[in-house]
Amino acid sequence: MQNNLKITFVGGGNMAAALIGGLADKLTAANNIHVIDINADALQKLQRQFGVTTSEQIDASVAASDVIVLAVKPQQMKAAVAQLLPYIKAQLVLSIAAGIRAIDLSRWLGGHNAIVRTMPNTPALIGKGVTGMVASNGVSKEQHAAADAIMRAVGETVWLDDEKLIDSVTAVSGSGPAYVFYFIEAMQQAAQEMGLTVEQGNTLAISTFVGAAQLAAQSTDPIAVLRERVTSKGGTTYAALTSMDDNRVKQSIITAMKAAAARGQALGEEFGQD
Ligand SMILES: NC(=O)C1=CN([C@@H]2O[C@H](COP(=O)(O)OP(=O)(O)OC[C@H]3O[C@@H](n4cnc5c(N)ncnc54)[C@H](O)[C@@H]3O)[C@@H](O)[C@H]2O)C=CC1
Numbered sequence: 001m002q003n004n005l006k007i008t009f010v011g012g013g014n015m016a017a018a019l020i021g022g023l024a025d026k027l028t029a030a031n032n033i034h035v036i037d038i039n040a041d042a043l044q045k046l047q048r049q050f051g052v053t054t055s056e057q058i059d060a061s062v063a064a065s066d067v068i069v070l071a072v073k074p075q076q077m078k079a080a081v082a083q084l085l086p087y088i089k090a091q092l093v094l095s096i097a098a099g100i101r102a103i104d105l106s107r108w109l110g111g112h113n114a115i116v117r118t119m120p121n122t123p124a125l126i127g128k129g130v131t132g133m134v135a136s137n138g139v140s141k142e143q144h145a146a147a148d149a150i151m152r153a154v155g156e157t158v159w160l161d162d163e164k165l166i167d168s169v170t171a172v173s174g175s176g177p178a179y180v181f182y183f184i185e186a187m188q189q190a191a192q193e194m195g196l197t198v199e200q201g202n203t204l205a206i207s208t209f210v211g212a213a214q215l216a217a218q219s220t221d222p223i224a225v226l227r228e229r230v231t232s233k234g235g236t237t238y239a240a241l242t243s244m245d246d247n248r249v250k251q252s253i254i255t256a257m258k259a260a261a262a263r264g265q266a267l268g269e270e271f272g273q274d
């Protein structure tokens with residue numbers, strides 16, 4: 001079902017492309033989506049692939065849009081937002097950047113406080129994303145619904161009450177696809193070291209991930225029970241999991257995820273300064 005939301009993306013890189021893929025001619029007509037990026041090649045690709053309109057600099061389309069999606073890197077955010085200032089009225093500003101806090105965006109936008117901070121992830125590209133979101137106090141009911149509809153167009157949404165938790169979401173699901181790919185890569189390498197072909201290893205590793213994830217999503221049993229059902233006493237899985245425990249793999253994953261959350265906070269401090 002399409003609405004007529006006019007959406008301007010500031011930044012047309014990887015994550016913007018994933019979101020636009022879910023929105024264009026689905027939530028809203030492709031020609032209601034405008035993308036501004038300093039990289040002409042990125043714009044050409046988006047124009048060709050999705051039929052969106054584009055420009056290389058901030059223009060009047062910003063003033064005419066209902067929603068402005070901030071999709072540049074945290075390091076690029078302050079400079080990008082500064083150019084928006086003359087065009088900001090009542091639009092919803094939706095940021096997907098790691099770390100950058102709503103209070104800093106608001107200050108750079110002259111006190112504008114209709115801001116939704118979000119943390120999507122790349123499975124959005126195939127409509128299987130999940131996005132953590134938090135609204136600042138100037139967001140109207142309609143804008144809240146619009147933000148939810150935008151992110152739902154590419155997957156699930158999880159709303160938070162406390163903005164601080166966005167760094168935790170970043171560590172879990174924002175960066176999360178990379179942990180999964182890392183684990184799959186390790187399984188593929190092990191498969192090859194144990195004599196399977198590249199193709200056989202890829203099929204076995206990826207299908208195992210997809211199957212186990214779907215089983216986990218559909219099951220009412222705790223994940224630990226699902227794990228125990230694979231683990232016969234004195235069997236092969238027990239040998240593998242004992243090796244992982246001996247190598248503190250679980251603790252390493254938890255430590256790594258806390259490092260991601262800490263980096264999110266540090267990005268906010270580093271690039272949210274005046
Ligand atoms: N890649 C991911 O998995 C995720 C990324 N994010 C967030 O999304 C944001 C974008 O990340 P990516 O798409 O991966 O980066 P990217 O580097 O692919 O895209 C950023 C784009 O912004 C453009 N840009 C830079 N300065 C600009 C300016 N002043 N005006 C207009 N465009 C400008 C660049 O040319 C580039 O095309 C980041 O803030 C990141 O934290 C959030 C969730 C997941």
Ligand SMILES: O=C(O)[C@@H]1CCC=N1
Pocket residue numbers: 098170174175
């Ligand atoms: O690595 C990053 O900083 C971004 C945020 C979450 C995923 N990618």
